[in-house]
Amino acid sequence: xSRIKFSPKVVRVCRQLGNQIKRSRLARKLSQExxxxxxxxxLSTLKRIESGDPVVAxxxxxxxxxxxxxxxxxxxxxxxxxEELLQMDERxxxxxxxx
Numbered sequence: 500x501s502r503i504k505f506s507p508k509v510v511r512v513c514r515q516l517g518n519q520i521k522r523s524r525l526a527r528k529l530s531q532e533x534x535x536x537x538x539x540x541x542l543s544t545l546k547r548i549e550s551g552d553p554v555v556a557x558x559x560x561x562x563x564x565x566x567x568x569x570x571x572x573x574x575x576x577x578x579x580x581x582e583e584l585l586q587m588d589e590r591x592x593x594x595x596x597x598x
Contacts, residue, residue: 505553516560517551523567524549537566 505513524534535545540559547555548563564570 503554509553510551513553514551517549520560520563520567521549523569527567529567534563534566538562 524531531542531545531549535542538545538559539562540548544555544559545563548560561570561573564573
């Protein structure tokens with residue numbers, strides 16, 4: 500099985516996210532075992548998440564964020580460029596002609 504070659508930026512972001520997850524867990528004084536159980540992931544998977552392993556499934560990261568109560572903050576990502584491009588596309592789209 501070939502392993503995906505992740506870009507350095509993706510690796511860096513995963514490490515930052517893993518570090519933030521670990522800091523959030525420690526700030527709440529929760530054990531890895533408890534968070535793994537609440538997140539329905541194995542302890543080894545949680546350790547890989549906290550180390551920022553980009554191979555771990557996105558769903559596992561999200562389950563851990565949810566169990567820490569910080570998932571809503573992560574989902575509040577703003578894509579201003581994307582929204583602007585969608586609005587431009589809608590303005591430029593030709594009106595529909597009746598059939």
